Amino acid sequence: MHIIRCFRVCSLCNALISRSRRPRDGWRTLLQQTSIKHPEVTPIRFTHGDSLDLYENESVQKYVNQLMEEYADISQKLQHAYLSESDRKEFVSKHAELLPVANVFKKTEQAKKDLEEVLSLLQSTTGTKDEDEHLIQLLREEEAQMTSRILTLKKDLIKVLLPSDPLDSSDVVLEVVSGRTTGGDICQQFTKEMFDMYQGFAIYKNWDFSLLNYTPAEYGGLHHAAVRIAGESVYRHLKHEGGTHRVQRIPEVGLSSRMQRIHTGTMTVIVLPQPKDLNIHIDPKDLRVDTFRSRGAGGQSVNTTDSAVRIVHLPTGITAECQQSRSQLQNRETAMQMLRARLYQSMMGKETEQRHTARKQQVGTRSQSERIRTYNFSQDRVTDHRTGYSTRDIKEFMKGGEELDDLIADLLEHAEREALLEIVNSRILSQPESGQSAD
Incomplete structure (x- = not known):
């Protein structure tokens, strides 16, 4: 001026x-x-x-x-x-x-x-x-x-x-679960690729990526894995990743590869926030603790002792297990962390049941109709169905670098606008017009 x-x-x-x-x-x-x-x-x-x-x-x-x-x-x-x-x-x-x-x-x-x-x-x-x-x-x-x-x-x-989410700064427990659709090897291979993508994204964002549970499948695929991701604003960036992810491709390995046609499969991502002040009291009497021999990778001696731990919270039926360490004590501690995160998510879901809770949206029934994103390898395209955002070069996207970061940024912007307009409309409609009675 x-x-x-x-x-x-x-x-x-x-x-x-x-x-x-x-x-x-x-x-x-x-x-x-x-x-x-x-x-x-x-x-x-x-x-x-x-x-x-x-x-x-x-x-x-x-x-x-x-x-x-x-x-x-x-x-x-x-x-x-x-x-x-x-x-x-x-x-x-x-x-x-x-x-x-x-x-x-x-x-x-x-x-x-x-x-x-x-x-x-x-x-x-x-x-x-x-x-x-x-x-x-x-x-x-x-x-x-x-x-x-x-x-x-x-x-x-x-x-x-814009409304702020108090959980945005939280670390998370992230789980990837193979879908239950026909052609399980396709889903398992895709689940492994998704696991690798999130690991790459953690490296890109300079986050800690700690393995909690890993259950491999045949042909190099993955049935289930759980990791703890810690760093700056982890939940803010990953909270919209929860849900059903669909893949469309001609499989490269496994039984389905012999058919040489495009197959469709799904996998589920679950994102559980771990607030820094998370302090959920769990009565030991409400727990059933089972031990078993690890089924996952870990070396030749990993299966020689009953080091793996599965903990069941009896009142809710919520289960958590860990088999990554050779130490049963360490596996028990890790499983308890996962159990607390799941119990917290369950509690949060009950408080917001009428607004379609985050976990309910994420887990669903794992059907293709609930997909949030499609990875079409044949067309070299990734499309997020919530915003219509599409990007090419799927192999680069699956590395979990800048391309995934751009899509997540678009999701965040879209979700924040939706949240703001929900507040705006709610406030406007809750206040009587000037000159009108409150009833």
């Missing part, structure tokens, strides 16, 4: 600035306010787009207007000395919650005012003498900068409106 300040010094710009301008209505102008008296907004499901599309959404604009009115009201109430201690504490908490939105909003408002000044100056200098060409060029550069800043601020506003 140095240019605008300089313009105000020169006589030409003083004359231009002195011209009449349209009145501004403060923050209401910024979002092209939808009046509170506007007819009730019908809940919507936002189609996949970017943050700017969401910013222009009528329901979001109305929601922001309500937040800003609430912020102004609370700010005014906090000036009153007669507030009780409990009321003041409540208002301070709410004020702090709304402050990030208000700050970004004010910056956006100021940026739009500055852009209006630049556009007004540009319009006033059109058709002037050649010596003003330099002035016009500077104004156009300023216009481009301000436009870019406003776009950034609009995206920032959407970010501060």
Whole structure:
């Protein structure tokens, strides 16, 4: 804005600035306010787009207007000395919650005012003498900068409106399970490839990848595996990976490869968050602990002792097992970690049963109709059915690097927009229109 300040010094710009301008209505102008008296907004499901599309959404604009009115009201109430201690504490908490939105909003408002000044100056200098060409060029550069800043601020506003997931920073227990469809060797081979993909993704994100359980299948495939992945924002990035994944390909090995035609198989990914403060009390009387000889890889002596452990939580029937270590004590400790994670997920699912719990969505019946993503090797394409996101070069994608990271980023953006609009519609519809009774 140095240019605008300089313009105000020169006589030409003083004359231009002195011209009449349209009145501004403060923050209401910024979002092209939808009046509170506007007819009730019908809940919507936002189609996949970017943050700017969401910013222009009528329901979001109305929601922001309500937040800003609430912020102004609370700010005014906090000036009153007669507030009780409990009321003041409540208002301070709410004020702090709304402050990030208000700050970004004010910056956006100021940026739009500055852009209006630049556009007004540009319009006033059109058709002037050649010596003003330099002035016009500077104004156009300023216009481009301000436009870019406003776009950034609009995206920032959407970010501060987005609901946060308290589990996002959690580590996870991730399980891969071969599907139950015809042609089991196809599913088992694909499950092994998916396991390798997530291991590659953990390396790409610099996460710790600790094996908890591994049950191999014939022809180099995999029946089931469980791993603990620890690092920065692991659950945030992997929480949408849970569900049924479908593969379409001509098998390279195994019995199905002899048919030389495209086969379809499935596998399931289960993602269980492990909050850092996870402290679920388990009564030892509720547990049945079985030991057996390991069936997995681990060297020649892995099967010589009953080191593998299976723990069953009798009240719920939830089971966890570990056979990776030669130490029965270590396997028992690892199995208990997995059991706690599964019990936590079960508890969380009961609290949100009406909203289709995460584990229920992930496990399902492992049928192809519940697939969340298809890996079509014949067409060299990966498609996520929740967002329509598609990418080519499937072999590179299965390495678990940048391509998988891009798809996950797209999923996160889509899920956050859906979550925000759910809140927006819920709030708008829960509040009576101005002039109407609360009932």
